[in-house]
Amino acid sequence: MTENNRPKISVILVDGSYRPHFKAVDTLVNQSFSAQDYEILWFEFYDSIKNELRQKEKKYPNFKTYTLNKTGIYHSSFCFNAGIQHAKGELMVIPDADVVFENNFLETIWKEHQKNEKLVMYIHRYDEPQKNRSSTLSWEELEKTCILTNPENYGGCCTVRKKWLLAVNGYEQHEIFRTSGSHANGRDAATRFKNLGLHIMWHPELKMYHPWHPHKSGIKDPYRYQKFVIKHRALKREIYPFLGLDPNLNRELPAALNKKIKAAKWDLSYYLLRTLKFIKRKIKNC
Numbered sequence: 187m188t189e190n191n192r193p194k195i196s197v198i199l200v201d202g203s204y205r206p207h208f209k210a211v212d213t214l215v216n217q218s219f220s221a222q223d224y225e226i227l228w229f230e231f232y233d234s235i236k237n238e239l240r241q242k243e244k245k246y247p248n249f250k251t252y253t254l255n256k257t258g259i260y261h262s263s264f265c266f267n268a269g270i271q272h273a274k275g276e277l278m279v280i281p282d283a284d285v286v287f288e289n290n291f292l293e294t295i296w297k298e299h300q301k302n303e304k305l306v307m308y309i310h311r312y313d314e315p316q317k318n319r320s321s322t323l324s325w326e327e328l329e330k331t332c333i334l335t336n337p338e339n340y341g342g343c344c345t346v347r348k349k350w351l352l353a354v355n356g357y358e359q360h361e362i363f364r365t366s367g368s369h370a371n372g373r374d375a376a377t378r379f380k381n382l383g384l385h386i387m388w389h390p391e392l393k394m395y396h397p398w399h400p401h402k403s404g405i406k407d408p409y410r411y412q413k414f415v416i417k418h419r420a421l422k423r424e425i426y427p428f429l430g431l432d433p434n435l436n437r438e439l440p441a442a443l444n445k446k447i448k449a450a451k452w453d454l455s456y457y458l459l460r461t462l463k464f465i466k467r468k469i470k471n472c
Contacts, residue, residue, distance in 0.1 A: 193248075194276055195224035195292055196348070198269030199283035202231040202260030206399040208239055209286050209323045215246045219292040224248060227272055228283070229265040231256050261364035263357035263371055267431050270351050278351060281343035282311060285394040286325055294392050295345050306350065306379045307387045310334055311342030314398040328395035341372030343394060346379065354378045355430030358415075360439070362447070368409040374416050374427070381423045411447045418443050 197214055214226050228239060228251040235251045243251050252272065254264055266280060277299055279292065299305050312332035314320065320327040336342075357363075358374050380386060418424075418440070429436050439447075 192274050192276075193223055193225045195219070195279055195296060196269070196273035196275030196277070197224060197226045197279045197281070197292070198266065198273065199226065199228045199281070200231070200262050200265035200269065201228065201283055202262070202265075203234060204260075205284050207284060207323065207397070208236075208242065209397070210281070210283050211239070211242050211246070211249060213287040213289075213325070214292075215249060216289065217287075217292045218290045219296065221248055224292055225250065225274060227252065227269050229254065229268050231260050231262070231265055259364050261359065261361075262369065263359045263363055266357040266371070267359065270348065270356055270431065273348060276347060277345065278348050279343070279345050281309070281394060282341065282396065284399070285311060285342075285396045286323060286328055287394055288325060288392075291392065291394075294389070298387075298389065299345065299347070302385055303347070304350075304384045305387060306344065306346045306376070306384045307389055308340060308376075309343035309345070309389055309392050309394055310337060311339050311394045311396050313396045316398050319398045323397050325395065328397060332393075332395045337388075339372070340376045341369070342396075344372060344375065346384075350379065350382065350384060352431065353425070354382055355426045355432050355435050357430070358427035359429040360415075360427065362408060362411050362415060365408040370409055370412040370416060374412065374419070377416050377419050378425045378427070381419065382425045411450060414443065414447055414450065415439075 199210060211226060211228070215221070226246070226249040228249070230251065230253045233253050233255040235253060239251055243249055252268065254268060256264065269280070270278065277296065279295060295307065298307055313335045314328060314332045318331035320331065354375070357371055363369060363371055363374070376386065426435050428439055
C-alpha cells in the first residue's frame with residue numbers, strides 16, 4: 187500500500203443481483219498498476235453475494251464485497267454512495283460492473299489525473315452486438331466485435347477524485363432515480379460536476395468492452411423524469427442532490443419541478459389508458 191496503507195485508487199462496482207458475469211473483477215486484478223496501490227470494492231444492493239464472487243474475494247487480497255441488505259426496486263445510487271464512504275483511495279474509478287478492461291486501464295487513468303487536479307474523466311464503453319456474441323469474453327475477441335453505440339454514456343465509467351464526489355454530496359438517492367431499468371445517475375452527477383467548475387474530459391483512446399447479455403426489462407418512465415431533474419440542475423447551476431451522502435444537505439424537490447413531474451406522469455397515464463381502451467375496442471370488434 188501507499189503512505190499510511192492507503193491505496194491510490196478505489197474501484198467501485200455495483201450490483202442488484204443481476205450481473206451476468208464477473209469478468210470485470212478478473213481483468214481488474216490483472217493490471218499493470220501495482221496491486222498494492224488500488225482496491226476493488228463490490229457493492230450488492232440486496233443481501234446475497236454469489237458464491238463465484240465469494241471465491242474471488244478469497245483469491246484476490248485487494249477485492250472486497252459488501253451487501254446493503256435493502257429490499258424493493260434497485261437503486262444504484264445507494265451502492266455508489268456506500269462505495270464512496272468505504273473507499274480509501276484518493277481517486278475513484280466507477281465503471282459498469284460487467285465490462286472487460288485492458289491491462290493498462292488503471293495506470294492510464296492515474297497518469298491523466300496527475301496532470302489536472304480538477305479532472306473528471308469518462309471512458310467510452312464499446313458494446314458487443316448480439317449477432318457477434320463471443321463465447322470466451324476475451325479482450326482479443328471483444329476488441330474485434332464491439333462498437334461504440336452511445337458516446338454519451340456517463341454511467342459507463344466515471345473517474346474523479348473522492349474529494350469532488352464529497353463536494354457534490356455523492357449520487358442522487360431520491361426515489362425518482364430508483365429504477366431497475368434505464369437510469370441517468372451518471373449524467374446527473376456529470377451535470378453537478380460541471381456546475382462545480384470541474385473539467386470534464388472523455389479519454390480519446392481508452393476503451394472498455396461490454397459483452398452482450400439479455401437486457402433486464404425495467405421501468406422506463408423514471409428516466410424521463412430524471413431528465414427533468416437534470417435540466418433543472420443545469421439551469422439553476424446546482425451541485426447537490428436532493429438526497430445525498432450528507433443528510434444535512436438534503437432538501438425537498440422545488441414545488442415547480444415536482445408539479446412538472448406530476449403533470450408528466452398524468453399525461454403518460456392518460457395516454458396509456460386511451461391506448462388500452464383503443465386496443466380493447468379493436469379486440470371486441472374483431
